Amino acid sequence: MTVPPPERPTSTTDHAADLSPAPGDLGLVVSGTRLLTTPDGGLPRVGELPAETGWVPLGTLDGVPTWATETADPSRAATQRAGGRWRSWRALAAELPEPVATLAGRAVAVVTWRRTHRWCGACRAALADVPGQTARRCPDCGLYVPLRLSPAVLAAITRPGRSGGPTELLLVRHASGPTELWALVAGFVEAGESLETAVRREVTEEVSVDLDTIDYFGSQPWAISGPGVLLAGFTATVADPDAEPVVDGQELVRARWFPVDALPAELPPAYSISRWLIDAVAARG
Incomplete structure (x- = not known):
């Protein structure tokens, strides 16, 4: 079993100095949550694309400047x-x-944010781009509007195995989204909460289980849930080894303990931090 490390390599996000892309730069054309790819499934170069306007710098990938634009x-x-x-x-x-x-x-997140943040929320004037930043400013009242992150947490919760058996992992099924998957308890961080406090609250609300230890695992930007979503993953142990989950009936429809050597096949995709957490727990189990 291959378990990705908690820290994953990522492209840099420094903004390009030039205001227009070169033909050899990477050009990410976005439509909704879809991207245009080359025949072999990769990302195209700017010179391979029809003339587009409104290119936005994303940073560099392996030293190559990258840009994004939205097509109507x-x-x-x-x-x-x-x-x-x-x-x-x-x-x-x-x-x-x-x-x-x-x-x-990142291309999907930036393009979506630009489309949904065109007007000042205070005085209704058209926002202007801030050079060198993923941000906009109101020319009339000065309101500064960056691309704000929406942090969310998820937790791989374990307890000792029954009768000396392998460690058990708590998995849940959600009422919406990919309902066929066994996933981890997750939720957005609320104002005034630390990440750890959010983990305890979400677990209490969704499965009525109290936690003992909580340890940070890693993080991942997550484009599926909307622009600016950042997932923070944790491992946790229950305070009461005999605790049984009780689902809230709103966000979750099922919850149960699985021995880590007998996990279900319907797990989150391999590229997700949810799966990295599950695989890491299983590897330790």
């Missing part, structure tokens, strides 16, 4: 890019190396 006419972009096709970020993340998948997710 996906059929035109795909037609002019011979053999190109649209792929969801979820599909790309399952196939591309991790730094490239992260870059694709």
Whole structure:
């Protein structure tokens, strides 16, 4: 079993100095949560794409400047890019190396944020880009609007095995989203909470279990849940080894303990931090 390390390599996000891309730069064309790929499933170069406006710098990948733009006419972009096709970020993340998948997710997040943050929320004036930053500022009242992150937590909760058996891991099924998967307890961090406090609250609310130890595992940007979502993963142990989960009936529909040597097949995808946590617990078990 291969367990990815908690810290994953990622592309840099320093903004390019130039305000227009070169033909050899990577060009990520976004439509909703889909990206345009080359015939072999990779990311195209700017020179291979139809003329686009509104390129936004994303940073560099292996020293190559990268840019993103949103198209209002996906059929035109795909037609002019011979053999190109649209792929969801979820599909790309399952196939591309991790730094490239992260870059694709960043493109979706930045483009979505720009589309949904065009006007000042205080005085309704049109926002202007802040040079060198993923941020906008109101020219009338000065309101500063960066791309804010939405932190969320998830926890791999364990307890000692029954009668000396292997460690057991708590897995849940959600009422919405990928309902066929056995996943981890997760939720967004609320105002005034630390990450650890959010873990304890979410676990108490969703499965009515009290936790003993909580240890940080790693983090991952997550484009599926919306722009700016950052997942923070933790491992945790229950305070009462005999505790049984009771689902809230709203966000979760099922919860049960699984021996780590007999986990179900319906687990989160291999590119997700949820799966990294599950695999790490199983490897230790």
